[in-house]
Amino acid sequence: MPKSEDEELRRIIEAALAEKDGAKGGGGKNQMVCPHCGKKTESLIIKRYRYKESGLDNVYLKNSAILHRCVCGQKYMEIPQIERLHDAIAYRLLNKKTIWRGQEFRFLRKWVSLTAEELGRVLGHVRRGTISRWENDKIPITPATHHQMLLLVLRLKEEAINERMSLEIAIKEILEKVAEKAKTPASITITPDTIRSLPFPALKGGR
Ligand SMILES: [Zn+2]
Incomplete structure (x- = not known):
């Protein structure tokens, strides 16, 4: 792990622990064995x-x-069910009714396992640099690009989806509405319930 990420993780952990009742005991079932010293x-x-x-x-x-803390001083952060978590985030982004921000566009590109180059090709010879500028908010994502990307992402995931996402029912509405940028991005909060109640099953393979 690069040093800056390590420091960032440490900062988050310290903040979580400092926050009053910011964390509660995970109980025995969440315990892990410390890879460093072998203690629980x-x-x-x-x-x-x-x-x-x-x-x-x-x-x-x-x-x-x-958060796993060991008496030896090691700390580990565990994000359970990461794939389903990413499905849940993608689901929220696909239902978003304002134009994606660059970082949201990038998340969806990665969710369908496309490199910027590959995405550029399937979007009709869009240069990799253009995609990078979209993803870094250097040039605006147009409603047309948003629509194209939305349809592409759904198509790429389609084969893997058995039960249709209820998202597709709303697609016409979304395509009609996505025309503007949100003033402030709404936060996305994912709880264990969000993941349990996702309207589509776990997807096998991005492509
Ligand atoms: Zn340890």
Whole structure:
């Protein structure tokens, strides 16, 4: 893990622990064996964890992330069911009725396992640099691009989806509405319930 990420993780852990009742005991079932010394860790469920590792600045995991602390001083952060978590985030983004921000566009591209180059090709010879500029908010994502990407993402996931996403029912409405940028991005909060009640099953393979 690069040093800056390590420091960021440490900061999050310290903040979570400093927060009054910010964490509660995870109980025995969440315990893990410390890979460093082999002792059993103390495990805490983080009440509210900002999931920056997703590349999104507005995603919060409620009672989902688990912090493991060992007497030897090692700390580990565990994000359970990460694939389903990403499905849940993608589902929220696909239902978003304002234009994606660059980071949201990037999340969806990665969700369907496309490189910027591959995406450029399937979008009709869009240069990789253009995609990078979209993803970094250097040039605006147009409603037309949003529509094209939305349809592409659904198509790429379609083969893997047995039960149709209820999302598709709303697609006409979304395509009609997505025309503007949100003033402030609404935060996305994912709880264990969000994942349990996702309207589509776990997807096998991105493509
Ligand atoms: Zn240890």
